[in-house]
Amino acid sequence: xxxxxxVGAQWGDExxxxxxxxxxxxxxxxxxxxxxxxxxxxxxxxxxxxxxHLIPSGIFNPKTTNIIGSGCVVNPQALLEEMAAxxxxxxxxxxxxxxxxxxxxxxxxxxxxxxxxxxxxxxxIGTTKRGMGPAYADKAARSxxxxxxxxxxxxxxxxxxxxxxxxxxxxxxxxxxxVDGEELYALCMDFRAKLGQRIxxxxxxxxxxxxxxxxxxxxxQLGVMRDLDWGIxxxxxxxxxxxAFAASGAGLPARTIDRxxxxxxxxxxxxxxxxxxxxxxxxxxxxxxxxxxxxxxxTGRPRRCGWFDGVAIHYAAWLNGMTGLAITKLDVLDQFxxxxxxxxxxxxxxxxxxxxxxxxxxxxxxxxxxxxxAGWQTSTESCRRWDDLPVAAQAYINRxxxxxxVKVDYVSVGPERDQMFEV
Ligand code: GDP
Ligand code: IMO
Ligand code: MG
Numbered sequence: 317x318x319x320x321x322x323v324g325a326q327w328g329d330e331x332x333x334x335x336x337x338x339x340x341x342x343x344x345x346x347x348x349x350x351x352x353x354x355x356x357x358x359x360x361x362x363x364x365x366x367x368x369h370l371i372p373s374g375i376f377n378p379k380t381t382n383i384i385g386s387g388c389v390v391n392p393q394a395l396l397e398e399m400a401a402x403x404x405x406x407x408x409x410x411x412x413x414x415x416x417x418x419x420x421x422x423x424x425x426x427x428x429x430x431x432x433x434x435x436x437x438x439x440x441i442g443t444t445k446r447g448m449g450p451a452y453a454d455k456a457a458r459s460x461x462x463x464x465x466x467x468x469x470x471x472x473x474x475x476x477x478x479x480x481x482x483x484x485x486x487x488x489x490x491x492x493x494x495v496d497g498e499e500l501y502a503l504c505m506d507f508r509a510k511l512g513q514r515i516x517x518x519x520x521x522x523x524x525x526x527x528x529x530x531x532x533x534x535x536x537q538l539g540v541m542r543d544l545d546w547g548i549x550x551x552x553x554x555x556x557x558x559x560a561f562a563a564s565g566a567g568l569p570a571r572t573i574d575r576x577x578x579x580x581x582x583x584x585x586x587x588x589x590x591x592x593x594x595x596x597x598x599x600x601x602x603x604x605x606x607x608x609x610x611x612x613x614x615t616g617r618p619r620r621c622g623w624f625d626g627v628a629i630h631y632a633a634w635l636n637g638m639t640g641l642a643i644t645k646l647d648v649l650d651q652f653x654x655x656x657x658x659x660x661x662x663x664x665x666x667x668x669x670x671x672x673x674x675x676x677x678x679x680x681x682x683x684x685x686x687x688x689x690a691g692w693q694t695s696t697e698s699c700r701r702w703d704d705l706p707v708a709a710q711a712y713i714n715r716x717x718x719x720x721x722v723k724v725d726y727v728s729v730g731p732e733r734d735q736m737f738e739v
Pocket of ligand 1: 328644646730
């Protein structure tokens with residue numbers, strides 16, 4: 317079959333969860349390949365409405381194996397809470413596995429995330445305060461704890477001692493209370509008892525899946541504009557949501573990826589700080605937020621809203637090597653008489669950039685160049701084929717595809733599982 321990476325093409329919250337839930341009905345394995353419980357992937361299906369944070373969005377399909385990959389940072393406490401919520405909704409979790417190489421987010425990582433944000437003064441990143449930055453920093457500094465460490469208590473004790481030597485100094489410098497090693501060790505033993513049997517070396521499992529030509533989906537978190545290397549640094553997350561990292565974070569050879577689907581909203585949203593050239597502060601921005609229900613799935617923060625950004629999609633499509641687009645939330649535009657699409661950024665010297673992404677300090681100064689498109693002013697919610705869409709909606713989507721230089725594979729017209737179709 318095939319290996320498909322599903323990645324966010326904008327600033328996150330594009331609707332990755334719902335696309336993966338739909339595609340997972342035909343998939344054997346779904347692997348989350350980066351990020352942690354900063355994610356909020358909303359899925360609506362027969363089990364109700366769930367915002368998934370760590371658990372892959374294929375979990376609602378009992379035959380699908382779901383893996384939290386080695387590229388992720390996992391807060392065991394958050395994972396246990398998420399598992400309990402799903403179990404309460406009768407979702408079966410026997411097919412949920414965690415890579416022994418995934419990093420653990422410890423309670424002190426959340427503490428440090430909050431203290432570091434406070435120390436930034438006016439220059440905040442607007443993080444989700446889920447400990448992502450500090451956990452990935454510890455991974456790179458080689459003082460992180462991994463899920464597999466829970467299975468080796470003696471080794472874990474040494475690793476924890478080692479970590480706390482620097483962690484407690486950092487916390488004290490930033491004005492927090494030091495953490496107690498014995499309490500944390502006891503907490504880890506509790507995690508071991510509750511999660512131990514799900515912590516595995518995922519490599520044999522994935523090798524077997526590839527050999528059997530199974531269908532594998534790689535689930536990304538966030539979007540390219542928040543990528544640690546290619547996003548609006550420093551207003552980024554601390555991992556790489558782009559497809560190039562998918563193989564590594566999932567634990568597959570890079571050349572096995574056959575398809576890269578970029579999930580993209582029919583307009584733009586962004587939550588957190590940093591430049592967002594298409595942001596609207598007017599009635600249209602409010603209308604997009606109200607109709608689109610644009611509030612963070614993890615933090616509840618109102619999302620900043622704007623028109624579709626054609627420069628960002630061009631950049632995202634090339635960088636990810638997208639083979640297809642999944643366009644979501646088309647229905648949110650149903651009530652607009654006119655739509656705008658940003659097709660370039662005007663730089664302070666008057667020149668216009670269309671096919672590159674200016675770096676952050678320059679991006680702060682650009683002005684979007686818009687084209688106007690006619691709206692369709694009719695509901696698309698019950699459309700289930702390309703031909704069902706109003707002609708103006710088809711023209712609008714074709715323009716997005718042209719700007720991305722990538723064909724459209726899927727369109728969604730509502731949040732429910734069946735409110736989408738293949739093009
Ligand atoms: P993710 O993080 O990329 O999975 O996206 P989020 O779940 O954070 O945000 C997407 C939001 O849009 C969720 O509330 C979804 O239920 C909703 N949604 C997804 N697709 C559609 C769609 O086609 N139409 C509408 N109206 N809502 C959608
Ligand atoms: P999903 O997977 C939207 C943003 C935060 C902040 C920046 C860094 O649901 O699309 P972090 O907590 O990762 O250190 O925050 O990234 N951010 C998200 N924005 N959707 C998300 O996840 C996000 N995860 C982090 O707002 O600007
Ligand atoms: Mg989200």
